[in-house]
Amino acid sequence: MSDREGTLTALKPASLKEAREAVLDTAGRISVAGAGTAADWAGRLGPVDAVFDTTGLSGVITHNPGDMTVSVHAGTPLRALQEELAKHGQHLSFDAARVADGATVGGLVATADAGPSALVHGTLRDLVIGATTLLADGAVVRSGGHVIKNVAGFDLAKLLHGSYGTLGALVEVVLRLHPVPKAVGTVVVECDLAEAARLGREVLASQLEPTAVEWLSSGRLLVRIDSTDEALPARLERLTRLLGDGAAVAEADVWGEHAALTRGTEGAAVLRIGVKPSVLPGVLEGLPAAAATAGLGTGVATVSVPGTAVAEAHAAVHAAGGTSVLRSRPADLDAPAWGPPPSALAVLKAVKQRFDPDGRFGPGRYDPWEIS
Amino acid sequence: MALDPVARAAIVAALGPDDVVDDPVQTRAYECDGLTGYRVRPEIVLIPRDAEAVARAVKACHRNGVPFVARGAGTGLSGGALPVADGVVISLARLKRVLEVDPENRRAVVEPGVTNLEITAAVAAHGLYYAPDPSSQQVCTIGGNVAENSGGAHCLKYGFTTNHVLSMEVVLPDGELVTLGGDSPEQQGPDLRGVFLGSEGTLGITTKITVRLLRTPETVRTLLADFPSVAEAGEVVSDIVAAGIVPAAVEMMDTLAIEAAEEAVHAGYTVGVPAALVVELDGPIEQCDAEFTQVKEICDAHGCTRLHIAGSPEERAAIWRGRKAAFAAVGRISPDYFVQDGVVPRTRLAEVLGRIADMGDEAGLRVANVFHAGDGNLHPLVLYSAAAGETERAEELSGAIAELCVELGGSLSGEHGIGTDKACSMPKMYGEEDLAVMQRVRDAFDPEGICNPGKVLPTPRLCGERPGKYRPHPLEESGVIERL
Numbered sequence: 001m002s003d004r005e006g007t008l009t010a011l012k013p014a015s016l017k018e019a020r021e022a023v024l025d026t027a028g029r030i031s032v033a034g035a036g037t038a039a040d041w042a043g044r045l046g047p048v049d050a051v052f053d054t055t056g057l058s059g060v061i062t063h064n065p066g067d068m069t070v071s072v073h074a075g076t077p078l079r080a081l082q083e084e085l086a087k088h089g090q091h092l093s094f095d096a097a098r099v100a101d102g103a104t105v106g107g108l109v110a111t112a113d114a115g116p117s118a119l120v121h122g123t124l125r126d127l128v129i130g131a132t133t134l135l136a137d138g139a140v141v142r143s144g145g146h147v148i149k150n151v152a153g154f155d156l157a158k159l160l161h162g163s164y165g166t167l168g169a170l171v172e173v174v175l176r177l178h179p180v181p182k183a184v185g186t187v188v189v190e191c192d193l194a195e196a197a198r199l200g201r202e203v204l205a206s207q208l209e210p211t212a213v214e215w216l217s218s219g220r221l222l223v224r225i226d227s228t229d230e231a232l233p234a235r236l237e238r239l240t241r242l243l244g245d246g247a248a249v250a251e252a253d254v255w256g257e258h259a260a261l262t263r264g265t266e267g268a269a270v271l272r273i274g275v276k277p278s279v280l281p282g283v284l285e286g287l288p289a290a291a292a293t294a295g296l297g298t299g300v301a302t303v304s305v306p307g308t309a310v311a312e313a314h315a316a317v318h319a320a321g322g323t324s325v326l327r328s329r330p331a332d333l334d335a336p337a338w339g340p341p342p343s344a345l346a347v348l349k350a351v352k353q354r355f356d357p358d359g360r361f362g363p364g365r366y367d368p369w370e371i372s
Numbered sequence: 373m374a375l376d377p378v379a380r381a382a383i384v385a386a387l388g389p390d391d392v393v394d395d396p397v398q399t400r401a402y403e404c405d406g407l408t409g410y411r412v413r414p415e416i417v418l419i420p421r422d423a424e425a426v427a428r429a430v431k432a433c434h435r436n437g438v439p440f441v442a443r444g445a446g447t448g449l450s451g452g453a454l455p456v457a458d459g460v461v462i463s464l465a466r467l468k469r470v471l472e473v474d475p476e477n478r479r480a481v482v483e484p485g486v487t488n489l490e491i492t493a494a495v496a497a498h499g500l501y502y503a504p505d506p507s508s509q510q511v512c513t514i515g516g517n518v519a520e521n522s523g524g525a526h527c528l529k530y531g532f533t534t535n536h537v538l539s540m541e542v543v544l545p546d547g548e549l550v551t552l553g554g555d556s557p558e559q560q561g562p563d564l565r566g567v568f569l570g571s572e573g574t575l576g577i578t579t580k581i582t583v584r585l586l587r588t589p590e591t592v593r594t595l596l597a598d599f600p601s602v603a604e605a606g607e608v609v610s611d612i613v614a615a616g617i618v619p620a621a622v623e624m625m626d627t628l629a630i631e632a633a634e635e636a637v638h639a640g641y642t643v644g645v646p647a648a649l650v651v652e653l654d655g656p657i658e659q660c661d662a663e664f665t666q667v668k669e670i671c672d673a674h675g676c677t678r679l680h681i682a683g684s685p686e687e688r689a690a691i692w693r694g695r696k697a698a699f700a701a702v703g704r705i706s707p708d709y710f711v712q713d714g715v716v717p718r719t720r721l722a723e724v725l726g727r728i729a730d731m732g733d734e735a736g737l738r739v740a741n742v743f744h745a746g747d748g749n750l751h752p753l754v755l756y757s758a759a760a761g762e763t764e765r766a767e768e769l770s771g772a773i774a775e776l777c778v779e780l781g782g783s784l785s786g787e788h789g790i791g792t793d794k795a796c797s798m799p800k801m802y803g804e805e806d807l808a809v810m811q812r813v814r815d816a817f818d819p820e821g822i823c824n825p826g827k828v829l830p831t832p833r834l835c836g837e838r839p840g841k842y843r844p845h846p847l848e849e850s851g852v853i854e855r856l
C-alpha cells in the first residue's frame with residue numbers, strides 16, 4: 001500500500017447516501033478504515049486504490065434509555081459513545097484496550113476485538129443487535145433491528161464480526177446496553193501462571209460471579225467484581241478469602257497494566273490466541289512470550305512474541321485445538337497472519353464470492369488463506 | 373409431486389432400509405410441527421444414527437437434487453420443520469448422546485437430538501446448567517434450539533441460544549462435514565457460527581454442538597405481584613430497569629392468561645386481576661437480597677395489590693408452573709388459538725397492549741397475553757373457534773399483531789422464528805435489498821437451494837409475486853433510521 005500512497009483516493013462519506021455513492025463511483029480495490037487503531041492487524045492489506053474512511057460517519061442516531069439500546073453511525077469512537085451513555089447510567093459492556101485509543105464501533109466489530117469482561121458479557125457479536133452494511137456493489141443491507149430479542153432473518157452482523165473489512169463496510173450499528181455497575185472492585189494476587197490457573201479454577205467453580213479473571217505476565221492475577229455499593233465489600237471480602245493469603249483488594253487502577261500488555265511490547269509480534277481455558281497455561285508456557293495477558297475463564301490470550309516465532313506459535317495453538325491471529329507487528333515482518341484455515345474455508349470463500357465477487361474490499365486480510 | 377424413484381433408491385441405499393420410514397401411518401407423524409395448520413406428508417423420513425450417516429444422506433440428496441428438511445422434536449411454532457412435497461425429512465431423533473461433560477471448561481458436547489433439559493440434567497451434579505430455557509425445554513431439542521436461536525424467560529439476563537453455543541459440527545447442504553466456531557470466543561474469520569444460529573435449518577444440519585454452561589447462582593429470589601392495570605405493571609418493569617437492576621426474568625400475564633393458567637394448574641395466581649408480574653433475581657446473596665428489596669419497593673409504589681414471595685423452592689416452582697402452563701392452558705378457555713411472537717421496544721409495551729386490545733374488540737375476538745416483559749417479547753394468544761367459522765378472522769388478527777410490532781420499531785419474531793408462517797410478512801420488516809442479501813448468504817451455503825427450501829425468505833411461489841417496489845421501513849418514515 002505504501003508505494004502507491006500517492007495515487008490513493010480518499011473517501012470520507014458523511015452519510016449512508018454518500019457512502020454508497022463513494023463505493024459505486026470508485027473503481028478498484030478499497031480498504032475500509034476506522035480510526036486506524038488496528039490498521040496492521042490480521043493479514044497485511046494488499047494494494048488498494050481507495051481508502052473508505054468511516055470516521056465521517058459519526059454520532060448517535062437514537063438512544064432511548066428506557067429500552068437500553070442505542071444506534072450509532074459506525075465511525076463513532078466507542079469512547080465518545082460511552083461518555084454519552086454514562087450520563088444515563090448506561091454503557092456498552094465492552095472493555096477492549098483499544099477503546100481508549102479512539103477505536104470506532106465499526107472497527108471494533110470488524111476486528112472481533114474484546115476485553116476481559118467478555119467472560120460474562122461476550123464479545124461484540126453478543127452485543128450488536130442490528131446493523132446496516134454497505135457492500136462492494138452498492139447494495140445496502142439492514143439486518144437485525146432495534147430490540148434485544150429478534151430472530152427474524154439471518155443475523156448478518158455476525159458475518160461482519162471479525163470480517164476485517166472484507167465483506168462490507170458497516171455504516172450503522174445497533175447495540176444492546178447494560179447499566180453501568182455502581183461499584184467495581186478487583187482483587188489482586190501476585191503469582192505465576194500455574195498458581196493463577198489453580199486459583200482461577202477455584203474462583204470460576206465458586207458462586208462469586210467474577211466479571212473478569214485475567215493473569216498478567218508481570219506475575220499478577222486480577223479478578224474483578226461488578227456490583228452495587230451495598231454488596232461490593234462483602235463480595236470482595238469473600239473473594240479475597242477464597243484466593244488466600246496473597247490476595248488483596250486493589251487500591252488503584254490495575255487494569256491499565258492489563259491494557260498496556262495487550263497492546264504488546266515494542267518490536268514484538270502480538271498474537272491473539274483462543275483455546276480451551278484448561279489448556280491455555282500449557283500453550284502459553286510453550287511460547288517464547290515477552291508479555292502476555294491470559295483470560296483464564298475465556299481461554300483468550302494476547303501475547304507478544306519475537307517475529308521469528310510467529311509461524312511456530314500458530315502451529316502450537318492449532319495443535320492445541322485453538323485459533324490464532326497476528327495483531328500489531330514490526331512493519332517489515334514477513335510472517336503468516338493466520339494459522340491453518342478453518343474446516344469451513346469453502347463456505348467463507350463462497351460468502352466472500354457472493355458479497356464481493358470482484359474482491360474489492362480488504363484484499364489480503366485473510367492471507368495466507370486466499371479467500372478471493 | 374413425488375420423489376423420483378431413482379433418487380429415492382439412492383437415498384435409501386445411503387442409509388440402509390432400517391433407518392428409513394416410508395409407512396404412511398408412520399410418516400404422518402412428521403407432516404407438521406407445532407404449527408399444525410400447515411401439513412405436508414413426507415414420502416420418506418430418514419432417521420440416521422450418527423453424523424456420518426447424516427452426511428451420507430445429505431450427500432445423496434445433494435447428488436440427486438432432492439430437497440431435505442431437518443427435524444428435531446417438531447415443537448417449532450413457525451412451520452420450520454414442515455416437510456417439502458418432493459423432498460425428504462431427516463430426523464435427528466437418534467442422535468441423542470451427551471458426548472462430553474467438561475466441568476473445568478464449563479461446557480458440554482452434545483448431539484442435536486438431546487433435549488434442552490437433558491443438558492442441564494447431565495451437568496447439574498457439577499453445579500452447572502445450560503441457561504437458555506424455552507418453555508418447551510422438556511421436549512425440544514438442542515438442534516432445534518440452534519436452528520431457531522431459541523430463547524426463554526431467563527434470556528433477558530443470560531442471553532439466547534446464540535450466546536451459549538461455542539461451536540457446532542455441521543453437515544453442509546453438499547454433505548461436507550465442517551466445524552463452525554471454536555474452543556473459545558475468539559474467531560477465525562467472520563462468525564459463520566453466528567449466522568448459522570437462527571437460520572432455521574436453511575444452511576445445513578448440525579450434528580454436534582458445544583454449549584457453554586453456567587455455574588448455578590448462589591441464590592434465587594422470585595415474586596409474583598398483582599397490579600390494577602397492565603400499564604402499572606409495565607411501569608414496574610421500566611423502574612426496575614431504570615434502577616440499574618438486571619433481573620433474571622420478568623414475565624407478565626393478563627387477566628385471560630391468568631384465568632387459563634389457574635384453571636389448568638392451580639398455581640396460586642389471583643383470578644380476575646388485570647395484570648400479574650413474575651420477577652426473579654439471582655446471583656450472589658448480598659447483591660440479590662439488596663436488589664430484591666428494591667424490587668419490592670418498586671412494586672408497592674405502583675399500587676401492587678398482592679405481593680407473593682416464593683418462600684421455598686416448591687413455591688417458586690409453582691409460580692413458574694403457572695407461567696409456563698399459560699400457553700397450553702389457553703386451550704381450556706377457547707377451543708382454538710393462534711400464538712404470535714412479535715417484539716416491541718420495552719417502552720412501548722403499554723401502547724402495543726392497548727392497540728392489541730382494540731384490534732381484538734374490532735375483530736370480535738379475545739386476545740390473551742402472556743409474555744417476556746423484560747425484553748418486550750409478546751406472546752398474544754388469539755382465541756377463536758374454528759367450528760364457529762372464526763379461523764380466517766383470527767389468522768388475520770394474528771398476522772396484523774405481528775406486523776404492528778414491526779410498525780412500533782420491533783420485530784416479527786422474538787423466538788419462534790419465521791419459518792413458513794411469517795415468510796410472507798418479511799417484506800414488512802426488511803426491504804427488498806435486505807432480503808436479497810440474506811438470499812446471498814443462503815446461496816453461499818446452499819447454491820442448489822435444497823436445504824429446507826421455502827422457509828424464512830419470501831418467494832413468489834409462497835407469497836405471490838413480489839409486492840411491488842420497496843416501501844420504506846416504518847422506522848425510516850419516522851426518521852429513526854436512514855436508508856439512502
Ligand SMILES: Cc1cc2nc3c(=O)[nH]c(=O)nc-3n(C[C@H](O)[C@H](O)[C@H](O)COP(=O)(O)OP(=O)(O)OC[C@H]3O[C@@H](n4cnc5c(N)ncnc54)[C@H](O)[C@@H]3O)c2cc1C
Pocket residue numbers: 405406441442443444445446447448449451452453464484505506507508511512513514515516517518519520521522523524525572573574576577578579699700787788824
Ligand atoms: C408449548 C410450547 C412452548 C414453546 N416455548 C418456547 C419458548 O419459550 N421459547 C422458544 O424460543 N421457543 C418455544 N417454543 C418453540 C420451539 O419449542 C422451539 O423453536 C424449539 O427450538 C424447536 O425445537 P425442536 O427440536 O422441536 O425443533 P423442530 O420443530 O423439529 O425444528 C425447528 C427448526 O429447526 C430445524 N432443525 C431441527 N433440528 C435441526 C438440526 N439438527 N440442524 C439444523 N436444523 C434443525 C428444523 O428444520 C426447523 O426449521 C415452544 C413450543 C411449544 C410447542
